[in-house]
Amino acid sequence: MSRIQITFAALKSQQRTALIPYVTAGFPFADITPELMHGMVAAGADVIELGVPFSDPMADGPVIQKAGEHALALGIGTRQVLEMVRRFRLDDGQTPVVLMGYANPVERYDLTHGKDAFIRDAAAAGVDGILVVDYPPEECEAFAAKLKSNGLDLIFLLAPTSTDERMQQVARVASGYVYYVSLKGVTGAGNLDTGAVERMLPRIRQHVHIPVGVGFGIRDAQTAKAIGKVADAVVIGTKIIQLAQAQPREKVVPAVSDFLRGIRVALDA
DSSP states (O other), X not given: OOHHHHHHHHHHHTTOOEEEEEEETTOSSTXXXXXXXXXXXXXXXXSEEEEOOOSOOTTOOHHHHHHHHXXXXXXXXXXXXXXXXXXXXXXXXXXXXXXXXXXXHHHHHHHHHOTTHHHHHHHHHTOOEEEETTOOGGGOHHHHHHHHHTTOEEEOEEXXXXXXXXXXXXXXXXXXOEEEEOSSSSTTOSOOOHHHHHHHHHHHHHHOOSOEEEESSOOSHHHHHHHHTTOSEEEEOHHHHXXXXXXXXXXXXXXXXXXXXXXXHHHHO
């Protein structure tokens, strides 16, 4: 079993919902990410999604787009992201880390470092899962098999517009968990309709038999609690980026940690 599978199995036995915070690697300061990851774990995070900065992030709203641009300007690329995971792993061998990003950085890394270098180096760094937004499931079977042979899970997005056929395609290759995008749009957009999420999840579970996380639009404890009653995981990104960018360096980790503690308490209530 992967670290992700072990984590979700433990949470299920405890009847708890996973808390999955997202942060852009290298934001808001180039050297803060491992420290921030440890702070989030201490505050109750079960899995960490680490965004790989990319210049054209089609699924991300303006807040996360700007965070990525800022990290790129600080010189953060895929190699630096993997080094951050290595540093995190020096003191944490249990918390799953998922890299979330786009096809271009993955394929460019392989072009630079050799065939399948991204998978090899991600596994060596201590990465547990990969979510590539623009990799469709019907073209990912070989990639998924290589990841699995290296102990990594391949995670996919599902959306309110996903058809039953698309859910079945995702179910064939996904592992770890799937990420249900609760809104039509980009990260940080719109108001979350918790009733619509409640209606959608049973349909997803007819086809997908691994945990289902819900993200996009979760910004406070009340919404997280409502979603946590029906989902296996709650994913929060934009609000964390907004908190981090508003702080001087010494207050970034405390501010994000305090916010996540409130979410953790709500999920466990």
